[in-house]
Amino acid sequence: xxxxxxxxxxxxxxxxxxxxxxxxxxxxxxxxxxxxxxxxxxxxxxxxxxxxxxxxxxxxxxxxxxxxxxxxxxxxxxxxxxxxxxxxxxxxxxxxxxxxxxxxxxxxxxxxxxxxxxxxxxxxxxxxxxxxxxxxxxxxx
Numbered sequence: 305x306x307x308x309x310x311x312x313x314x315x316x317x318x319x320x321x322x323x324x325x326x327x328x329x330x331x332x333x334x335x336x337x338x339x340x341x342x343x344x345x346x347x348x349x350x351x352x353x354x355x356x357x358x359x360x361x362x363x364x365x366x367x368x369x370x371x372x373x374x375x376x377x378x379x380x381x382x383x384x385x386x387x388x389x390x391x392x393x394x395x396x397x398x399x400x401x402x403x404x405x406x407x408x409x410x411x412x413x414x415x416x417x418x419x420x421x422x423x424x425x426x427x428x429x430x431x432x433x434x435x436x437x438x439x440x441x442x443x444x445x
Contacts, residue, residue, distance in 0.1 A: 309387040309442035313343035317379050327374035333409050334367055337399050340385035341413070344397070348438065360432060362395070362415040369411035379403050387442050392429040393417060395439065 315336070323329045345351055355362065375381055382402045389396040394416045401409040417426040429436040 311347040340383040366414040
């Protein structure tokens with residue numbers, strides 16, 4: 305794991321993640337992005353579970369991935385997640401997936417802050433000032 309606004313986690317590609325051609329099925333990269341986000345929050349001493357317990361959800365409202373080179377069964381990959389942008393209502397994460405020095409994919413997701421009970425957008429700055437300050441401190445000035 306890294307510090308600041310970036311966290312990295314390593315995983316091995318599982319057989320179930322590959323397609324008939326022996327390469328990772330494209331949709332699994334979005335699952336890996338989720339693994340990266342979870343690692344990011346753990347690196348801050350938080351978790352999705354902790355956010356949910358406090359009544360805050362972060363659904364993905366936009367996702368993008370650019371595929372550059374295939375990943376294959378049993379390869380070890382590194383998922384690096386960086387907090388790229390933050391507003392009172394949304395946050396944007398950028399991802400890279402590497403096998404060693406080789407960049408396999410890059411992407412972004414945008415999440416919005418939603419109340420667990422209401423399902424309505426939440427102003428993080430107003431309703432969760434502690435999280436706002438923590439995340440705001442990670443955005444490069």
